[in-house]
Amino acid sequence: MHGTISAPPKSKNILTSAQLPKYTSLSMVVASLAVAFGVLAILGAANPVGGVFLGALIYFVSNYALSASVEGPRKAKDRLARNVVTGFFILALFPLVSVIWGTVSKGMARFDVLFFNSSMRNVVGDGGGAVHAIWGTLIITGLATLISVPIGILTAIYLVEYSNKGHLGRAIRFFVDVMTGIPSIVAGLFAYTIFSLILGPGTNNGFSGACALSVLMIPTVVRSTEEMLRLVPNELREASYALGVPKYRTIGKVVLPTSIAGIVTGVVLGIARVIGETAPLLVTAAITASMNMDPFKNPMATLPVFVYYEYTTPGADPTPYIDRAWTGALTLIIIVMGLNLIGRLIAWKFAPKAGR
Secondary structure, three states, rough: OOOOOOOOOOOOOOOOOOOOOOOHHHHHHHHHHHHHHHHHHHOOOOOOHHHHHHHHHHHHHHHHHHHHHOOOOHHHHHHHHHHHHHHHHHHHHHHHHHHHHHHHHHHHHOOOOHHHHHOOOOOOEEEEEEEHHHHHHHHHHHHHHHHHHHHHHHHHHHHHHHOOOHHHEEEEEEHHHHHOOOHHHHHHHHHHHHHHHHHOOOOOOHHHHHHHHHHHHHHHHHHHHHEEEEEEEHHHHHHHOOOOOOOOHHHHHHEEEHHHHHHHHHHHHHHHHHHOOOHHHHHHOOOOOOOOOOOOOOOOOHHHHHHHHHHHOOOOOOHHHHHHHHHHHHHHHHHHHHHHHHHHHHHHOOOOOOOO
């Protein structure tokens, strides 16, 4: 009995399979950039920005044409939309990457032990550090957080659980929205005026700076916490009420634990919003070259104000001042990143787990 010999399988034809291979987009990006830079080089107008822009234009047109001829107009339009969205995403990353790269590359010049264990007391020119500004930033931001978080969370609880869309609730939301958009210098002038009326003209201390920052931080905490509390299903509240649990215990034992991850994220966003503010601290906390750990007496240095003065008031040789400014900016970014990591860890630790 003779067996039938089957014909060998045909290789997949890309032009008839109605689907471009996975490596097509990457290959066309490289080819488009090469063509764009080659054309600009021939024309004598070589420019990185122009080359990238022309390469992107060539890529969009050629990729759409190839996709339309192979996959059809519908898939070609989908591919074009995806490429445009991806392109704008990459474009949005350029400023962020540029800021990070510039700060890291220039900030490493003074990223040493001396910078983190010495102040600027009696220092002119080289040397010195920002330990006084680092502690001032942590103290003032910590006080602002202690002021803002209870006020913000309790206000959000009232708006969601107790206001019942009343006139007071609408008024509070209106003022919170107004506070969200006020310039930071206005918050600084407000705190400076209040403390000058109480303690006398020209009062500068860390606590007044913390109060100014809390004015900016409270609206962020209120809005983010309010949104998180609204995401808690009403069925959870009703189940708690059905068991005879009072409302305040339902809020404390059911509503807040369920939304704790979002609340912590909102608090971290509020801290990141104020930790880099310069204008209100220039007015309230001012600047000093010495270490001051008491927020209720005398001016207190902070990293944003330290960076500002180092950059705007250099000495005869500006290099050490500029280096300290960049290192201060890098330190501030590291602190913000650390706070974000701590916030995410807290949110993960206390968020409700599956099966609980």
